[in-house]
Amino acid sequence: MTTLTLDNATRHGEARPRPRLATGHSTLAARNLSALQAFYCDVLGFEVTNAGPVPEQNQELVFLSQDPTAHHQIAMVGGAMTSEADFVMVDHLAFRTGTLDDLRIIHANLVEAGIGEILKIDHGNAWSLYFNDPEGNGVETYVDTPFHVAQPYAGTWDITASDGEIERTTRATIENKPEFMLMKDWSANMAGRLRGR
Numbered sequence: 001m002t003t004l005t006l007d008n009a010t011r012h013g014e015a016r017p018r019p020r021l022a023t024g025h026s027t028l029a030a031r032n033l034s035a036l037q038a039f040y041c042d043v044l045g046f047e048v049t050n051a052g053p054v055p056e057q058n059q060e061l062v063f064l065s066q067d068p069t070a071h072h073q074i075a076m077v078g079g080a081m082t083s084e085a086d087f088v089m090v091d092h093l094a095f096r097t098g099t100l101d102d103l104r105i106i107h108a109n110l111v112e113a114g115i116g117e118i119l120k121i122d123h124g125n126a127w128s129l130y131f132n133d134p135e136g137n138g139v140e141t142y143v144d145t146p147f148h149v150a151q152p153y154a155g156t157w158d159i160t161a162s163d164g165e166i167e168r169t170t171r172a173t174i175e176n177k178p179e180f181m182l183m184k185d186w187s188a189n190m191a192g193r194l195r196g197r
Helices: 035-044 100-112 163-174 181-195
Strands: 028-032 047-054 059-065 074-078 092-096 119-124 125-132 140-142
Touching: 028 035, 035 047, 035 059, 035 074, 047 100, 100 125
Parallel strands: 028 074, 092 140
Antiparallel strands: 047 059, 059 074, 119 125, 125 140
């Protein structure tokens, strides 16, 4: 195992170059592959892009996506060793969506599918729904707010309120918290930090 030391991390006093990474996909081990696939397709709106056996491994793979530029955002492996999931906030998949109405649709689909506990958390920079899928895997679906506030931050939000009411309530709650600013300003600052590497 290589240990990165300060000498390894710098070249002649300059910062070591770092790659730019974007999240590609997540993989889930499934006890009941067909039921888990149905939940992600029927409740959360994914499409199967491919499915089939893993040669010589007694496992099945299913690939799911909602992104026309990504073959899969989730890969599910049936027949793999699984463990019971615990707390949804610790290990979870997170999916960004575009509007609060999307979250309302997801919430209604979850209720209809019999998903019991659905946490509605206002992170200041996102309005989130947290829940467990049928195998206990934690899932978050969220919409970005127009704000930034120091993280971690967690409040509550009312999914039945209008979009304007939700935004006004969030702003009133966080505008005196550390690092409060518009997200566009935080993004501009972050872009400058990344350019300065």
